[in-house]
Amino acid sequence: MSGKLINGKEIGGKIRETIQQEVNDLKSEGITPGLAVILVGDDSASHTYVANKQKACSELGIYSRLIQFEAEISEDTLLSQIEQLNTDSAIDGILVQLPLPKHINEQKIIDAISPYKDVDGFHPINVGKMLIGEPSFQPCTPSGIMKLLEYSNVDVAGKHAVVVGRSNIVGIPMGQLLLKKDATVTYCHSKTQDLSAITKQADILVVATGRAKLIGKEDVKDGAVVIDVGMNRDIHGKLCGDVDFDAVFEKVSAITPVPGGVGPMTITMLLYNTLQSAKKKSSRQPLVK
């Protein structure tokens, strides 16, 4: 490992170079990978993330189409838009930026996305395939974290991995990917009693709660590897994670910063999944890695 800081921008950049090469190869065969991003409403964080995704696509020559709707859009309109994209041959990946407004049933929307174009890996078919170890689109944040661990030479097998958070998009699949790599996995969540007693046992600690500085120095073991998924704004409007970075830095063996840690990897894996989908354009078979 080169230093304590796990640099997601740098590792993501290396992976993007190999994706770039493959995009170029595909394009010389006349195939341009395409991503459609649906953005509903005017949440400013969502706009930032979506802008980052668009920029990353354009840097690699991946076609991207941003489809924006007002927050008041009906579920039916959204569903018919997705139907259109499912059969649009210019589009290999469909991403509906979450969260959606309260009047829209998120699961119903996710279920409507073709599993062959579900580059987020959120469709029940892909979730199920991931759980039983069949090829599928893997969710970008957890698979990006697995890449961070791999590139940082962190051995996962046999280690105690503690995942704080159990959302469908981060916590749950994170634990499953770690389990597949032979970690011993513990999930924690808001009902966990004595969180600190458990996080202190972690060799690898992944925190995805959306609670700024939830994890402090007293909550981590000496030499632990800490992955901070949180994206929060502090009182000054500055981005910060779920981990008190400055407080734990001395104690850990490796840690991701916010920004520049997990976030860029999420986008890298989205590009990766879109490329994989484009490669299968003719047959539209779901696949993985």
Ligand SMILES: NC(=O)C1=CN([C@@H]2O[C@H](COP(=O)(O)OP(=O)(O)OC[C@H]3O[C@@H](n4cnc5c(N)ncnc54)[C@H](OP(=O)(O)O)[C@@H]3O)[C@@H](O)[C@H]2O)C=CC1
């Ligand atoms: N960098 C990136 O690429 C990404 C970053 N994020 C960020 O990661 C964070 C988590 O996202 P997401 O999973 O979607 O969030 P959710 O709000 O869907 O889930 C949060 C999880 O954290 C748990 N939790 C909340 N408070 C506590 C607490 N005090 N102690 C222990 N567990 C707690 C909740 O428990 P319970 O289930 O009991 O409610 C829940 O399981 C957010 O800051 C989000 O912005 C998300 C996706 C990608």
Ligand SMILES: Nc1nc(=O)c2c([nH]1)NC[C@@H]1CN(c3ccc(C(=O)N[C@@H](CCC(=O)O)C(=O)O)cc3)C=[N+]21
């Ligand atoms: N369908 C769907 N798929 C998602 O993948 C998805 C989503 N909905 N909803 C919201 C979360 C959050 N998410 C992030 C992506 C990139 C950064 C990112 O680029 N972060 C930069 C900084 C960003 C900034 O400057 O604000 C970094 O950490 O360095 C962060 C968060 C994807 N999500």
Ligand SMILES: [Mg+2]
């Ligand atoms: Mg504390």
